[in-house]
Amino acid sequence: MSSKNSQCETYVPMLDAFVDNELDGSETNEVASHVQSCDDCQRQAKEIEALKSSLSSLPRRKMSRDLADNLDAILGNKEAAVTAPKDNVVSIKARRGWIMALASAAAVVVIALAGSMVFKNAHQEVANLPPEKQSQSPDSAATKGATEIAQNSSASEVRPEAAEGRQRSGNNPALTEIKTTHSSDSHAIEKIASTAHHDSALGTSEIGMTKTTAAQKSVDIAQAQPSKTTIAASDGISKTSIMKERPASSELLALYEEDEGTDVGMTTDEDGLYAIKL
Amino acid sequence: MDLSDEAIVEEFRQTGDSAKFKSLVRRYQNRIYNAAFRILGSPDEAEEVTQDTFLKVHQGLSGFRKEASFASWIFRIAHNLCVDIVRTKQRRTGVKVVSFDPQSTQNEDDPQDQNSALSQIADPLPSPAQKVDLEEQQVFIEKSLMELPESQRTVVVLHDIEGFQYQEIADIVGTSVGTVRSRLHYGRIKLREILAPYFDNQGVQAASR
Numbered sequence: 001m002s003s004k005n006s007q008c009e010t011y012v013p014m015l016d017a018f019v020d021n022e023l024d025g026s027e028t029n030e031v032a033s034h035v036q037s038c039d040d041c042q043r044q045a046k047e048i049e050a051l052k053s054s055l056s057s058l059p060r061r062k063m064s065r066d067l068a069d070n071l072d073a074i075l076g077n078k079e080a081a082v083t084a085p086k087d088n089v090v091s092i093k094a095r096r097g098w099i100m101a102l103a104s105a106a107a108v109v110v111i112a113l114a115g116s117m118v119f120k121n122a123h124q125e126v127a128n129l130p131p132e133k134q135s136q137s138p139d140s141a142a143t144k145g146a147t148e149i150a151q152n153s154s155a156s157e158v159r160p161e162a163a164e165g166r167q168r169s170g171n172n173p174a175l176t177e178i179k180t181t182h183s184s185d186s187h188a189i190e191k192i193a194s195t196a197h198h199d200s201a202l203g204t205s206e207i208g209m210t211k212t213t214a215a216q217k218s219v220d221i222a223q224a225q226p227s228k229t230t231i232a233a234s235d236g237i238s239k240t241s242i243m244k245e246r247p248a249s250s251e252l253l254a255l256y257e258e259d260e261g262t263d264v265g266m267t268t269d270e271d272g273l274y275a276i277k278l
Numbered sequence: 279m280d281l282s283d284e285a286i287v288e289e290f291r292q293t294g295d296s297a298k299f300k301s302l303v304r305r306y307q308n309r310i311y312n313a314a315f316r317i318l319g320s321p322d323e324a325e326e327v328t329q330d331t332f333l334k335v336h337q338g339l340s341g342f343r344k345e346a347s348f349a350s351w352i353f354r355i356a357h358n359l360c361v362d363i364v365r366t367k368q369r370r371t372g373v374k375v376v377s378f379d380p381q382s383t384q385n386e387d388d389p390q391d392q393n394s395a396l397s398q399i400a401d402p403l404p405s406p407a408q409k410v411d412l413e414e415q416q417v418f419i420e421k422s423l424m425e426l427p428e429s430q431r432t433v434v435v436l437h438d439i440e441g442f443q444y445q446e447i448a449d450i451v452g453t454s455v456g457t458v459r460s461r462l463h464y465g466r467i468k469l470r471e472i473l474a475p476y477f478d479n480q481g482v483q484a485a486s487r
Contacts, residue, residue: 016463020437022444047470054419054473055438061315062308063325067332068300074329075336 007034008041015041019048283348287339299339303332306349309440310356316435317360319424327363331356350449353442357432357450364428415476422472430465433458 011034017023018031035041067074281289283302290298310331315324334355342351423431432451436442437458442450447458 013460013463016466017444017459020444020462022459048466051466051469051473052438054415055423055434056441058316058416058419058439060308061312061321061324063311063328064321066304067307067329068303071296071300071303071332074333 008038011035011038011041012044015045016048019045019052284344287342287348291339299336302335302348306352307332310352313353313435313440314356314360316420316423316439317357317428317432318363319420323363327356327359330359334359346449347446350442350446353436353440354450354452360432361428418473418476419469422469425472426465426468430461430468433461434465434469437462 011018011031014023014027014031015035018028018035021028023031035045283305286298286302289295290302307328311324311328314327315321318324318327331352335352338355342348346354423434426434429451433447436447436450437444444455444458444462448455451458
């Protein structure tokens, strides 16, 4: 009796596969011979058969509509949903670029505010100095500020020219203000602003150089158009705050570049939304 | 003579003829729907799964490599969608929604866990003494099926309702044949337990008896 029970323990787990005809030849023979001699296993095998029969006789549910008839509409909607964003945002990579651009912009705003507060006194001090002292004195607050910023900057190539630009702007303390973005009557200024924005948002490896060039150009333009620099100065945002923007953007963009390894462009559509193209 | 699924897929790849794809849809939509309904227990979710399955098939047909049959491939897509829905429900409720038997969540393949779940059914079956008609019998079986853990129910549905072989089921659910065998064994044990009062050796009691 006990040997029969131990046999049942062996064969009961195989009963389902036996009924389903999923055992190999030798196993099938073993289980079949046991089932013939064991009433309990025979009963269980019959129950399994009955259950299978009951399950297979369940009514088959059907779709309430024929998908094939609606296939064009279904696939069309899906494809439209997939392709529609491609005009503005090509891919997840582009979306990540957009997020990076937003992060950079947020960092710029925060740092600009902080920078303007921190360096406000230094800036005013420099503005009150005679122009010669501003450009010559190594201890001037402006040079000091630029040096401090440069120490924090990851775009080292910006530093000398940043300082230089600051010194060249001696007669017009605020003329290097890149807030000239807001000027609408100067194509050159708009171009510079556009270039600077492009770099800060998307982070090419040339950001430092490009922005430095932008700074130089803005110096020249500001010299040519003192009224613009006056407006920029009245905004109360110092060059130092703008300069400090660079390291923040550069760090973020360096991380982005490590991940992406590609250069991307940015344009603006009719609604003012940025479209990023790979 | 009807073309095989694989031949239709090949023709669709070569010609892009949407009629070919539609013929695949007509072949499988009700099978997918029926299986999804049995697994999920909801007509709306089953319809959603069926539609999404064909969208995915349409998008990924170029990825079909004929390593498995087309039927296994498409049911695998449908199964993954069902699993997504079940997991979403579980996350939403924070509990296993597919089984009322707390022991079944501990180890579904453990025979010690195969206690009757009859007392835990929210909408209990009528007493065995009651005569039931065929329609009611089917309702009992459907409810009993929903008492199984999702993994066991899926295997039972794919084998006993959809007629797949063990190896095909293993391909569909992404597991081994041994696991399929085990899930089917314990799933059927639990079903037999639940339905035992209504069973004789010929199956569920007939109303006329």
